[in-house]
Amino acid sequence: MTTTVTPASPAAATLPRQRGPVAQFWYRLRRKKLAMISLVVIAVIYGGGITAPVVAPYTYNEQNLENALQPMSSEHWFGTDRLGRDMFSRTLYSARTTLVVSVAVLVSGSLIIGNGLGLLAGYRGGWVDNAVMRVGEVLSALPGLPMLILVNAALGPRVLEFVQWAQQGTPLAGVARDFASYMTVFMALSLFFWVGTARLIRSQVLQLRERDFVTAARALGGSTSHILWKHLLPNIAFLVVLQISGTLGGVAGSEIALTWFGVGVQPPTPSFGAMIYEGSGARNFQTHPHLLLVPGLTVSALLFAFVLLGDAINDVIRDR
């Protein structure tokens, strides 16, 4: 944007100009209370996931049938489930699962592919645009969730078989199997997650490329990549950042949905989807509300933190 919308904050004047854009960005973001709270929430949940093996008081699978369905207590902070497993430990390990899948989808390309193709399609137009949009159209025309489930139900066992075959006798056994359990989930997610991003970016570029400053740059003989990088990308940066928080949240949500349905992360790997499934049902909620509330509130907090963070980042970038 060429102009600011909100009144320039008084802090803007004292902004240390000599710092790089990242420092500036961070400086501004730090001033947003909600963003900081969100970051803390995300850090706590993801941090809990990363450090789960150290922090968790029990392992995720440690059963104690005498102690089933205990409410919250000093011994079991979040209570225990039907098998007497510590809900707090299971929550931590589920956060770990969410973290692994989210980051994997992000890295495995939904962002890179989505943004890259969106930019390219919008800017180049013509057959590139056509090709990208047609592929995207096919993918997005498919009903998302059932397709994800179908892909997982169909490919999951095949991938698992393949992994089991490939690891016969190798020391990787356990690791590879867990990995396989995540792999189909994020492969399937990546396949569908880039389209929305690409389309949004493209429609913005479609507008922007008609703007004066791009026309001017082109008239001055700027190369495609130059124009993309220098003129278009900064202008859609807020969308990209928005998409990162959106994607992270979306992936976390989808993983839960898939696992709830039974085709996502396979047991005994703990996951929020599985925990929520166990706590489902109005009757179940009436008798043992903590089964649903513990994973439900954690997930909601995570997703909420992501959208708030996304919003704040968006504001910061636009204020530039």
Added chain:
Amino acid sequence: MTGYVIRRLAILPFTLFVVSFFTFAIARFGPGDPITVTAGQIRDREVLARIRAERGLDGTIAEQYIRWVGRAVQGDLGESYIQRGYSVRELIVPKMMVSAQLNILAIFFVFAIGVPMGLIAAWFNGKWLDPFIISALLFFSAIPVLVVIPPLQWLLAVQFKILPVGGWDGLIDIVWIAGVIAIPVPDPHLYLPLLVMTIPGFAGVARLVRITALQVASEDYVRTARAKGLKESTVALRHVLPNSLLPLITVIGLSLADILSGAYFTETLLGIPGIGSFTFESVRSRDYDVILATTLIVAFFFIVMNLITDLAYARIDPRVRLGARIDS
């Protein structure tokens, strides 16, 4: 423009072809088929093979696909492998109707309430009310339906008993007053699903409206228009409104495109006989032709709605040249 529409429509059959093949192949690639599901615990391999042949599930995937295409182009979407004797069409259509009714209502409320919310937030930009509205709405949008439905059911149906716990009984109920006056009221089964389907939607719409309205209002041409001394109402209606609508149109178009695809978890958890819960069932039982037909119909509708969205887009923002190459 006409040329563009014709070209897009010409691609449609091709897209549908790719969609159908993809779905067909994926569904059959996985282990298991509908015959194994329906056979129950009595399962003789030879018998199952014979039933497969009888029901057209023998041969390679390619052969089966060619047979399917042959029937599909004549408008025959096949027969359910699970619900014997029922054509796919008669199973799907009533369920799509249920889902469509729910979806249209939900979309209506999402926009009718979400858009003003966004404008109010934009109005109070810089005050506490702006972030408050947006974050409150965002909070509701962040809770997954899987988490929110059980407590709602418990509260409204079990504890206070004011709503049925789930199910579906059409849109309208007639209440008779003194046996003479008939008053149509919404069916009580509607409230819970609508609640769950609308509230999370507000945030997205409100946030989008807020951002674009703020953005558009500070654009050069708006300022120029205002500087020219045009009336504020003219500026608002002629310049701000159409331009703020631009991104909104995509969102409306995309939500309308999903009308036929059902709210999967809401329908499943609330026991609503819509296409969403039915799709889950079909995927689970590998009812190939049902999955395929649902996918194709949803895809067709989606593509057409997308095209309409694009056209509306071009109509409102003349700067968008559809299909034209920029550097030619």
Added chain:
Amino acid sequence: MSGQKRIFAILLGVLATLVLIVGGLSTVLLLSGGAQGGDGGSSTGGSPRRVDSSPAGGRLRLPGTDPITLDPAVAGDAGSADFIVEIFSGLMTISPKLEIVPDLAESYQVSDDGKVYTFKIRENAVFHDGRAVEATDVKCSIERAAARETASPTAPVYLNDIVGALDKMNGRAQEIRGIEVVDRKTVKFTIDAPKPYFLAKLTYTTAMVVDCKQAQANPRNWTRNPNATGPYKLSEWRVGERMVLVANPRFYLGSPKVQQVLYQFSGGSTLTRFENNELDVAGISINDIDKVRDQNNPLSKLYVTGSDFSISYIAFNTTLPPFDDMNVRRAFGMALDRRKITDVTFNRMLSAATGITPPQIPGFTATDKSLKFDPEGARRALAASKYAGKMPAVTMTEIGGGAEAGLDTQAYLESWRTVLGVTVQVKQSDAASFFADLDGQKLQMFNAAWIMDYPDPEDILDLKFHSKSTLNDIAYSNPQVDALLERARVERDPVARLKMYQDVEKLIVDDAAWLPLYFSQNHSVVNSSVKGWFQRPMVIPRLRFLSVER
């Protein structure tokens, strides 16, 4: 800045109209709906518009799920049979006391060699449309079930004893020569050996009578409006929503008392709907069981429970390592404290299995024949096996409808890990994948259940454990078991025969081919206005014994 605000103000004004319309309308609608909801449970309940047409003889509202098919010849699942046994009927049936009694048949005679059965059809037996049921209808119905075009998965199991049935199924014969029409109302069956359980098999839906003309005229859709002989007629079926059955006034044992039965297929938690008076019967889930057991809760007065002819078990494929070694199988069995796991994870809603044949099946004994919980013994058995110290990877497969492995499964896994030090992976698959792998005998070990189709131990022991049986999915083969099973097939002394099955059961449990886990029980609440209700261990006709008094 103020200019900007004015712009928004105007936009808001434009939209305010919309909001007013929408808000006003929806408020009015919500209020009127809320008021209606507040009127009391009855108006919210079910479908108010249709309640007032309640028929004189009473109306029963039941929960349910769609049957897969209403064609008795192809139905292979209890869910479909549930409806079929009320709409159709056959020569023989099973009474509420679980006796095998004549149904369409008035009487029957068995020849001295036990191979020829002669049935006399009731004089007053008619189809729903009034046409009399004749011997030719019986013959034609069973031949239709066995015909190739029908593609019945059940016919090869239930009809194979009849002489010539296999030829018909293989397409080598036009008719089944073992079924003879003696006269208009008499039909004679010849079977290949004196099998005492033949009558029990005839009670299954595969042998029920259909209107062949109707089925031939419209092979795809005749079950939408089947002309049959049972106590109820199909009146309406909206897939995924509801089914309505109405009493058949011409039923040969007298018109049923309940005039209309409404099955509701959608709507969520059945107990909540029961409490809201939308249903007359509701199943009890594990979340509600404590509530109905509580003597102070009014629901406890309506609570009924009974056992099912069903057993859950863990099966080992006896040809795949490590379960080709009996010691490993026994170790796995002894490592489980089944009683405790069952009690905790299912909140005492099931009973730990004492053997393979479920309670109420002839030959059942209450003494526990299964492997005792014995961690020391389990470790010893494992140490004695040829896989001691070099245990291959073990995966247990089960059908998973949801995200988590069954709670009991997770408890078993944990027991094996702690007691034996063996980490068993669990693989959840949907029914389609599971059965595909099961049929391929690819599953190393799996968690499954068997539901008895008729009350005879042959239905489980012979079908699942005879080495030649097509349903023996674990490749179990024990010559001693085979020999006993074959003798029991033709043993005509009931006591001696049951003794053989008990011996077989003992052999199988000791071989640890299966680890019997638990026998299912059903738990329901039934409205006090429903009279004559009984919990049944298997699908048998029930509706015609009921009445509703409101």
